[in-house]
Amino acid sequence: MEIVAKQGKLKDSTIVTIRPMVKGDADALVKFFKSLPDDLLLFVRHNVRDESVVRIWAENLDYKRVFPLLATVENKIVADVTLHRVPFGWKRHLGKVRIVVSPEYQKLGLATLMLNEIVDLAAEFGLEKLWAEVPLDSRGAIAAFRNAGFSCKAVIEDLVKDKEGRNADILIMICDVAAHYDQ
Numbered sequence: 001m002e003i004v005a006k007q008g009k010l011k012d013s014t015i016v017t018i019r020p021m022v023k024g025d026a027d028a029l030v031k032f033f034k035s036l037p038d039d040l041l042l043f044v045r046h047n048v049r050d051e052s053v054v055r056i057w058a059e060n061l062d063y064k065r066v067f068p069l070l071a072t073v074e075n076k077i078v079a080d081v082t083l084h085r086v087p088f089g090w091k092r093h094l095g096k097v098r099i100v101v102s103p104e105y106q107k108l109g110l111a112t113l114m115l116n117e118i119v120d121l122a123a124e125f126g127l128e129k130l131w132a133e134v135p136l137d138s139r140g141a142i143a144a145f146r147n148a149g150f151s152c153k154a155v156i157e158d159l160v161k162d163k164e165g166r167n168a169d170i171l172i173m174i175c176d177v178a179a180h181y182d183q
């Protein structure tokens with residue numbers, strides 16, 4: 001698979017570069033995660049404030065398992081989206097998507113841009129469906145995934161914890177990759 005960087009334009013005319021993460025991104029990614037407020041890290045499954053976690057990812061990149069796509073502005077990472085794949089079994093045709101955008105670059109269309117790229121990549125990988133879990137109260141997340149062709153499939157009440165430890169609801173959103181391209 002050919003790995004290429006693409007340029008995109010945000011609503012405020014900022015030009016971003018969107019490209020797969022490479023080994024040399026470790027330092028910039030450590031900085032990116034350190035810059036994020038605690039509430040944004042709630043959606044990340046690992047302790048990314050521990051820089052060894054990020055460095056181990058960079059050393060062990062395996063695009064067939066996890067495909068990380070970064071957005072950069074003047075070499076600074078401003079968003080990270082990951083496409084997670086399951087190699088065998090009944091979920092082998094699915095990809096799970098997670099995304100986090102730096103607060104200064106939110107509401108500018110960046111998540112929409114990156115999620116559109118992920119849907120293109122999923123089609124290239126031969127994945128049939130993409131799965132995302134978003135907070136039910138996050139208008140921005142729901143809108144960004146919808147813009148990229150995902151639709152709302154289920155709500156699971158009280159499944160996760162917010163930062164105060166209260167139960168919160170999540171929404172499962174799915175993109176039917178083939179149907180998306182037929183439209």
Ligand SMILES: CC(C)(COP(=O)(O)OP(=O)(O)OC[C@H]1O[C@@H](n2cnc3c(N)ncnc32)[C@H](O)[C@@H]1OP(=O)(O)O)[C@@H](O)C(=O)NCCC(=O)NCCS
Nearest residue numbers: 098099100101106107108109110111112139140141143144
């Ligand atoms: C959810 C998130 C990725 C959205 O990123 P973003 O770059 O701001 O998204 P976009 O700019 O593409 O927004 C999509 C739409 O939602 C709107 N929007 C974004 N944030 C919004 C908010 N807080 N309230 C209302 N609308 C919002 C945008 O204006 C845009 O509108 P449009 O469709 O008319 O153009 C970002 O807020 C984030 O990183 N949140 C924390 C992590 C998270 O929740 N991830 C999702 C679960 S994996």
